[in-house]
Amino acid sequence: KAGVTQTPRYLIKTRGQQVTLSCSPISGHRSVSWYQQTPGQGLQFLFEYFSETQRNKGNFPGRFSGRQFSNSRSEMNVSTLELGDSALYLCASSPGVMAGITGELFFGEGSRLTVL
Amino acid sequence: DQQVKQNSPSLSVQEGRISILNCDYTNSMFDYFLWYKKYPAEGPTFLISISSIKDKNEDGRFTVFLNKSAKHLSLHIVPSQPGDSAVYFCAASASYGGATNKLIFGTGTLLAVQP
Numbered sequence: 084k085a086g087v088t089q090t091p092r093y094l095i096k097t098r099g100q101q102v103t104l105s106c107s108p109i110s111g112h113r114s115v116s117w118y119q120q121t122p123g124q125g126l127q128f129l130f131e132y133f134s135e136t137q138r139n140k141g142n143f144p145g146r147f148s149g150r151q152f153s154n155s156r157s158e159m160n161v162s163t164l165e166l167g168d169s170a171l172y173l174c175a176s177s178p179g180v181m182a183g184i185t186g187e188l189f190f191g192e193g194s195r196l197t198v199l
Numbered sequence: 200d201q202q203v204k205q206n207s208p209s210l211s212v213q214e215g216r217i218s219i220l221n222c223d224y225t226n227s228m229f230d231y232f233l234w235y236k237k238y239p240a241e242g243p244t245f246l247i248s249i250s251s252i253k254d255k256n257e258d259g260r261f262t263v264f265l266n267k268s269a270k271h272l273s274l275h276i277v278p279s280q281p282g283d284s285a286v287y288f289c290a291a292s293a294s295y296g297g298a299t300n301k302l303i304f305g306t307g308t309l310l311a312v313q314p
Binding site: 114116124125126127128131133138139141173175177187188189191192193 | 203235242244
């Protein structure tokens, strides 16, 4: 069974540009979440989608947006990039809607974004 | 405001001994707690979880203890093996009676198990 696939794995952008990251969840998983990992900050929740609906959103500015398609694939977009957006962006999928009940999220390897 | 805190950025343990990783939280609404392990260049992988109605959950070499009154949980690894060397993240979830996969993570503890 294929795992969570994120593309691209690495990318370099300059300030002011925008970026779109893609995530293909494990087959059959309908929930997709996005997290930002930066040194010293751990993983910070961006947003969560289930059946194409955003269920939760973290405390990030409106420059960060996402969506989920009918096949459960998800994309996140960051507009007007800032230096502080440099981070590892992790996508996670889950078969259900409750991390507590299912016990786990399945993470991809992440997309490493560098903003110059 | 960091709702989940891992105050030890790193921990070094001898192979065969016990590793104890600690985590503190501030939000009393958290009702599920999880531990994830992360190797370099890989995504985090789930280790073990515990519901707030329990105080202990065990899975092989891994045991998680929850002390709700102290808002503290710990992960015990016995015996520790060199392959356990990784960053360990504590995470918490608050359902508020609804459904969510939103996890609040700590900043992680780098465990090094020395052969």
